Amino acid sequence: MFERIALIGLGLIGSSLSHVMRRKGLARHIAGHAKTARTRDKAVELGLVDSIHATAAEAVAGADLVILCVPVGVNAAVAAEIGPHIAPGAIVTDVGSVKAAVIRDVAPHLAKGVHFVPGHPVAGTEHSGPESGFAELFENRWCILTPPAGTDPRAVARLTAFWEACGSHVEIMDAAHHDMVLAITSHIPHLIAYNIVATAEHLETVTQSEVIKFAAGGFRDFTRIAASDPVMWRDVFLNNKEAVLEMLARFTEDLTALQRAIRYGDDKALVDLFTRTREIRRGIIEAGQETPAPDFGRLGGKAPDGAEPL
């Protein structure tokens, strides 16, 4: 599908892309770059790349597809470095969780004949690093592309075909809308997960060992996403500030209303809300974005035989 694909960054997403590209034969040659020698060595050891490069500029030379798989805060510097070395006609894309900031940071560094099609595979685990990737990560997940106005539709079509070959569904949307959708479906969930772990850490009446022991009551679920990569997430929040603050204001407003319902014992409001949320869960399961198997934190989340789904 492509002659030479350059992966800039070889963490969870970069390494997973390598696995699926190998399995589906999407690149004749995979050129890789990672910032640290440790990751570069590991990538070679794991067979993730056909050639490894100490600089991003070297990695992109001659590539017909360049995929930036770095924390979004690094994009500007990487784009400045690779811009002059990208072959005319090549497609440049990324996998960042914010899109308006990526366009702002990357587009100015690319030459006229280079096609920039920003992308975001909505897939991941709480793990990071070159060892954490696997070929199935993108299967049945959505990849959002946010091509700026005037992007060559053929480049968008090629990248769409690439992600579909990786097992994903592709949706095209405006970068600003993407940032709003992801603020509520991903950024705020991570933020409040990080936050409750912090709140638990500060308590003087409840010990950390008690929090850990009794985590099965619900807290556990939050620590999973609060174990995600710290630098990646710092960059997401700082680069999607407006949408995050807007969604956070709404979240806090709703939480205040809920707090008030508890304080004044408004039982009807509570049951109504708690019943409606089940519907959305069902929608997510029906859409194939979650399994209905009960998760109780053991056996990798698999329930023993006999436990029936929702």
Next chain:
Amino acid sequence: MFERIALIGLGLIGSSLSHVMRRKGLARHIAGHAKTARTRDKAVELGLVDSIHATAAEAVAGADLVILCVPVGVNAAVAAEIGPHIAPGAIVTDVGSVKAAVIRDVAPHLAKGVHFVPGHPVAGTEHSGPESGFAELFENRWCILTPPAGTDPRAVARLTAFWEACGSHVEIMDAAHHDMVLAITSHIPHLIAYNIVATAEHLETVTQSEVIKFAAGGFRDFTRIAASDPVMWRDVFLNNKEAVLEMLARFTEDLTALQRAIRYGDDKALVDLFTRTREIRRGIIEAGQETPAPDFGRLGGKAPDGAEPL
């Protein structure tokens, strides 16, 4: 271990108790009661009980252990009904997620020779109903007992042995402390999970279908616990009001600080927080309360071979 155990309520916890009691031979006879005929029929069909009773009063007659497995808001009425029918020397316990309110509601209805030892198995799934139970639910989970001052230590020891036979570790603590610990490890996580689902529902700029499609970005994890039983959770919040409001105030305070860090671009504060939260996750995994396998919402959360743990 017991001659006759009465299960009042046959939902997730009641039915799971039946399965594990059968497997481990903990009761010669299991007497069951459920409010609805549908649940009673289902319990008989599933073999959960040796005798089924249309009233709780009938179910407890002659039992040497009575376990209340109903939403905590129902305890007062149930205790008033069964109080006069409980055999002297019997142990009465419950499985509610709040403990001070349960003591307030149940203790006054019990005769002098009856031993009341409130309990809370910190275990569950997002499912409910008599079909959702399974014998392994309590395995390697903590069960907290909160005997009021003056409780016969032999009754506490017998109930401890019972829960250990079910596979649990037992911790004894004060009811007020329990309610504080669970407010942060269970009640607030559920509350904010319910809340973010509500926030997502209200948005006019992001559609419900978009929220569902892109739930894999983190939102999905919250919908799991927000799919828990609405009536059970209403009762938890209304019966642990003070601790929940106290923890919620701290959560909101921390969230405001985090919001401020984002607004003013305090990148160091963000990375520091996001790094510390990983430690607590590791503690929970080391304590056996969670699996290290990455969860990406498929295969029942099981990662394919090759994906390495954190």
